[in-house]
Amino acid sequence: MAPSPAPEHQRLTLLDDMTIYNATAQKQLLLDALQAGDGLELDLSAVAEIDTAGFQLLLLAKREARHQDKPLLIVAHSPAVREVVDFFNVAADFGDPMLIPARES
Amino acid sequence: MDELLTVFVTESREQLAALEAALLQLEAASGDADTLHAIFRAAHTIKGGAGVIECDYIVAFTHVVENVLDQLRNGDIAVSAELIALLLACGDHIGLLLGEFEIRRVHPTAELQLAGDALLARLQRDARTAPPGLPPAGASSATQPSLGQDMIESECWHISLRFERHVLKNGMDPLSFLHYLGTLGTIVHLETVADAMPPADQMDAEACYLGFEIRFASCADKTTIERVFEFVRDDCTLHILPPDSRLADYIDLLQSLPEDTMRLGEILVRIGALTQAELDDGLLMQQPPMAGAAPPDVVPLGEILVQQQVVQPKLVEAAIIRQARVSDKKTAEARLIRIQADKLDRLIDLVGELVIASASVSLLASRSGRAELLEASSLMMRLVESTRDSALQLRMVQIGETFSRFNRIVRDVSKELGKDIELVITGGETELDKSVVEKIGDPLIHLVRNAIDHGIEPTARRTAAGKPPRGRLELNASHDSGSIVITVSDDGGGLNRDKIVAKATERGLLQPGHNLSEAEIDNLIFEPGFSTADHVSSLSGRGVGMDVVKRNIQSLRGHVDVRSAPGAGTRFSIRLPLTMAIIDGFLVGTGQANYVVPLDMVVECLELSPQTSDNHYLNLRGEVLPFIRLHELFNLPGKRPARENVVVVRTGAQKVGIVVDQLLGEFQTVIKPLGHLFQSLRGIGGSTILGSGEVALILDVPALVAIATRRESREAASTPAT
Structure with a gap:
């Protein structure tokens, strides 16, 4: 139908901070996007700030995707997201390819 | 923030000093458990402090040192002279890193980094090659190589956290608490437990469902760690297991947590x-009773484990004792207050003003002649004097700290020279002014090094002379009538007087055929450019030194004297005033102004006979005494009075007369430094305020003596031409 090359894989780009203020809205956004396709590619490169609530949403989305047997891939991490994922030591569980910049300050 | 950093640096330096002292003690009497603990604690504290202020390079370096110390403490590696030397070098390196940190370097210089890496490499090699009594303590930590950093297992706390649902809504973010926790130590490993999170449709995005299991390496005590979570105390379940906890405690923890065991x-x-293996054993023990329909008297898991001796060898008591010791130390610290030196200086200044003000009050009171006023003012004088004394007392510090630095110096220098020398320190509790203590360090180091290098003979020569092979160096401090006397004495060969005389003649300090007393010969070594050493070593013998020592001591208004007995040793005595701020002065008047001569430099006073007035020297009982007139020196207006007086002053061996108009007597003087404007002024060392409110200038006697002697030699040179 649509000319899009991979219609079964939704792609979602979050632009707002993943903080508690946006958590409820983003939860719906994530779940809807996951529902809509056979898999979800998540672009978090624009997420400037992420707190525990936001991190929890990532956990939830990952778990939900596993329940529904759909792949959920975080295809791009912002530095803040990468740091939190590292800090909470879930990078291995998530299994997303993380691009670590060559030079970190 | 800056203050915190300064405190960190000061405290770390103190810890380093303690570390060094303990290492030296360890070298002297090996194997004392308390000493090993003290060494470890010092390194631990530095690392902890560095962690709090986020100075990564100090943490990284100290961490490795601390690991080795821990192994040492546990008996895993043996104490050896090489290891101690290496650890001393590591201590020095930490000192250097602190220096880097003090000037706010984000990274140490490449050079220093290299030196540090080399030290660590040696340390790790030594620690490994030293025969371990037990298998390496880090063996079981191999399960997590990514973050492990070969952390000593037993030093890790275990923190188990479960947050309540509403914690996020209350505006608390667990993430920030955990980040803060990270500043107290190292989060070795962290696992996020999200099992409590309900299915997606029931999940409230603003509620917190998370828990954490954390392996945390830190020297902080339990209270400090608990305090991290103080604000979320009611919003979370917190379990903290101290290092060295028994396996049973962990199993108890497993069962108390909501998740699946x-x-x-x-x-x-x-x-x-x-x-x-431990986990399997622990859980297996629990299985049989479960299968047997749960008999009512189940033996608690922990007890089974203890009975079966699956428990870790180290007991919780060890941790408790350690904590008790930390809190003991804290109460001892609480008795001391750390104040900034400038605040103290301000107080001393004010007290000085008070002394001056009360002097003027008592002057007015005695002029008024009213008995009650006199009585009141004399009472006030007495109180002011006590206040002054206790204020000055505040600045007093024990000299012991300065002395104890010499343990290390004596050890290093004697090793370098291959001599066996024992340092005996007495009178370390003697107190003197902080500023004096700071400035006396360098001259003392010089004297001590000289004594080791030149004073004490090589072992072979000592035995040949029938002396004990081990040299003895004594440092002593004591109070003596308002001043402090520091002596540095050795039992070496004494000064070689023939050599000194020959050298002095060669350098033109002494005319041939001039007879000097033994003491005078000995004191020649303080002349500039004087060295009797046959060869120059890296330590001394270059002829710059003793004169600098003497000058430094004189600048503290002290003097140094040497006495020597051939074959039996040499003794240097340094006499210093107790304080720099208040001196006894001798008040004189010239023209309209008053001047103060430091009383301890005044030898005598006499009247200037009128006929000598044209020359610049007079005959003092057969001695030629050069003199200077303050009138001329300072270009004072007004005529010279008919009768002039001479104050004979002395610095070192040089006597000079100062011609003044009037002698006004002794006067207790609060020294006030002159401003920057007057820094190039010659002959004036400071100022003070008299009871009448007038200003009096304090004469800089050494400078005046220099002026007078220079003029004397110039005149002597020009006389033959006329």
């Missing part, structure tokens, strides 16, 4: 709190 057990294994 097996799953949690895996987490504990993964973060390295337990080994798989």
Whole structure:
């Protein structure tokens, strides 16, 4: 139908901070996007700030995707997201390819 | 923030000094457990402090040192002279890193980094090659190589956290608490437990469902760690297991947590709190009674483990004792207050003003002649004097700290020279002014080095002379009538007087055929450019030194004297005033102004006979005494009075007369430094305020003596031409 090359894989780009203020809205956004396709590619490169609530949403989305047997891939991490994922030591569980910049300050 | 950093640097330096002292003690009497603990504690404290102020390079370096110290403490590696030397070098390196940190370097210089890496490499090699009594303590921590940093297992706390649902809504973010926790030590491993999170449709995005199992390496005590979570205390379940906790405690923890025991057990294994074998054993023991329909008298798991001796060899008591010791130390610290030196200086200044003001009050009171006023003012004088004394007392510090630095110097220098020397320190509790203590260090180091290098003979020569092979160097401090006397004495060969005389004649300091007393010969070594050493070593013998020592001591208004007995040793005595701020002065008047001569430099006073007035020297009982007139020196207006007086002053061996108009007597003087404007002024060392409110200038006697002697030699040179 649509000319899009991979219609079964939704792609979602979050632009707002993943903080508690946006958590409820983003939860719906994530779940809807996951529902809509056979898999979800998540672009978090624009997420400037992420707190525990936001991190929890990532956990939830990952778990939900596993329940529904759909792949959920975080295809791009912002530095803040990468740091939190590292800090909470879930990078291995998530299994997303993380691009670590060559030079970190 | 800056203050915090300064405190860190000061305290770390103190810890380093303690570390060094303990290492030296260890070298002297090996194997004392208390000493080993003290060494470890010092390194631990530095690392902890560095962690708090986020100075990564100090943490990184100290961490490795601390690991080795821990192995040493546990008896895993043996104490050896090489290891101690290496650890001393590491201590020095930490000192250098602190220096880097003090000037706010984000990274140490490449050079220093290299030196540090080399030290660490040696340290790790030594620690490994030293015969371990037990298998390496880090063996079981191999489960987590990514973050492990070969952390000593037993030093890790285990923190188990479960947050309540509403914690996020209350505006608390667990993330920030955990980040803060990270500043108290190292989060070795962290596992996120999200099992409590309900299915997606029931999940409230603003509620917190998370828990954490954390392996945390830190020297902080339990209270400090608990305090991290103070604000979320009611919003979370917190379990903290101290290092060295028994396996049973971990199993208890597993059972008290809401999650599935097996799953949690895996987490504990993964973060390295337990080994798989321990977990399996612990859980297996629990299985049979479960299968047998749960008999009512189930033996608690922990007890089974204890009975079966699956418990870790180290007991919780060890941790408790350690904590008790930390809190003991804290109460001792609480008795001391750390104040900034400038605040103290301000107080001393004010007290000085008070002394001056009260002097003027008592002057007015005695002029008024009213008995009650006199009585009141004399009472006030007495109180002011006590206030002054206790204020000055505040600045007094014990000299012991300065002395104890010499343990290290004597050790290093004597090793370098291959001599066996024992340092005996007495009178370390003697107190003197902080500023004096700071400035006396360098001259003392010089004297001590000289004594080791030149004073004490090589072992072979000592035995040949029938002396004990081990040289003895004594440092002593004592009070003596308002001043402090520091002596540095050795039992070496004494000064070689023939050599000194020959050298002095060669350098033109002494005319041939001039007879000097033994003491005078000995004191020639303080002349500039004087060295009797046959060869120049890296330590001394270059002829710059003793004169500098003497000058430094004189600048503290002290003097140094040497006495020597051939073959039996040499003794240097340094006499210093107790304080720099208040001196006894001798008040004189010239023209309209008053001047103060430091009383301890005044030899005598006499009247200037009128006929000598044209020359610049007079005959003092057959001695030629050069003199200077303050009138001329300072270009004072007004005529010279008919009768002039001479104050004979002395610095070192040089006597000079100062011609003044009037002698006004002794006067207790609060020294006030002159401003920057007057810094190039010659002959004036400071100022003070008299009871009448007038200003009096304090004469800089050494400078005046220099002026007078220079003029004398110039005149002597020009006389033959006329």
